[in-house]
Amino acid sequence: MSAWRQAGLNYINYSNIAAKVLRKSLKPQIRTEALRRDESHVRITPWANGRPANLQTTTPK
Amino acid sequence: MAMAFRNMLRNVSRRIQVRNYADAPRGDEMALTFAAGNKVFYDKQVVKQIDVPSFSGSFGILPKHVPTLAVLRPGVVTVIENDGKQNRIFVSSGTITVNDDSSVQVLAEEAHPLENLDRSAAQEALSKAQSQLSSAANDKAKAEAAIAVEVAEEIVKAAATA
Structure with a gap:
């Protein structure tokens, strides 16, 4: 069993890290565009008393 | 006479069967x-x-x-x-x-x-991953850094052959 499996990681984690490293290793002009794809945002809107409360935007690392 | 005819029919049908089989989608393409x-x-x-x-x-x-x-x-x-x-x-x-x-x-x-690979960028990613590996505090961080090192090494190797 590989070390990362033993440490509790799965192939999805492995794949994410691998893709991230590859995006960082591209030629500058392609890299900027690729790194933009790396970002993802989740917008969470908690509701209280039938109306949206404070807005939160999180950027997972 | 009838027997010869029957044999001929059988031969013909066999040949038709074979031809049908060969007409099936070509299996030698990918x-x-x-x-x-x-x-x-x-x-x-x-x-x-x-x-x-x-x-x-x-x-x-x-x-x-x-x-x-x-x-x-x-x-x-x-x-x-x-x-x-x-x-x-x-x-x-x-x-x-x-x-x-x-x-x-x-x-x-x-x-x-x-x-599209940039050798110096890959080299940079590799040394960054290596320093993360040596400073990793727990097993999980260590495993994550080790993956990054492994991937960066492959990219450096591949970029050299581009």
Whole structure:
């Protein structure tokens, strides 16, 4: 069993890290565009008393 | 006389059967679909050969390969097109599927032709990953850094052959 499996990681984690490293290793002009794809945002809107409360935007690392 | 006729009929029907079988979709062709999150490289294009790096070892695929499922290892996928042209593409990770009808799907999270790789950027990513590995506080951080090191090493190696 590989070390990362033993440490509790799965192939999805492995794949994410691998893709991230590859995006960082591209030629500058392609890299900027690729790194933009790396970002993802989740917008969470908690509701209280039938109306949206404070807005939160999180950027997972 | 009747017997000769029956024999002839049997021969003819046998020949028709054989011909029908040969008319079935050609089994000596391999349709490749190769896509990543960033780009579609091939869409059901007939190719000669595909070499892939996987966790079950690196292997080459020719038409009529035994059906296979494997997870990709970071490395270079080589596609040999029908005109003999070799196309080398670096894949981060993903899956490779070889189906019973000889069609092949390579699905990668990120994939780029070798000429898009930047050797110095890869070198930088490698040294960063190495320092993260040496300063990793726990098993998980250590494993994550080790993956990054492994991938960066492969990219540096591939970029050198571009």
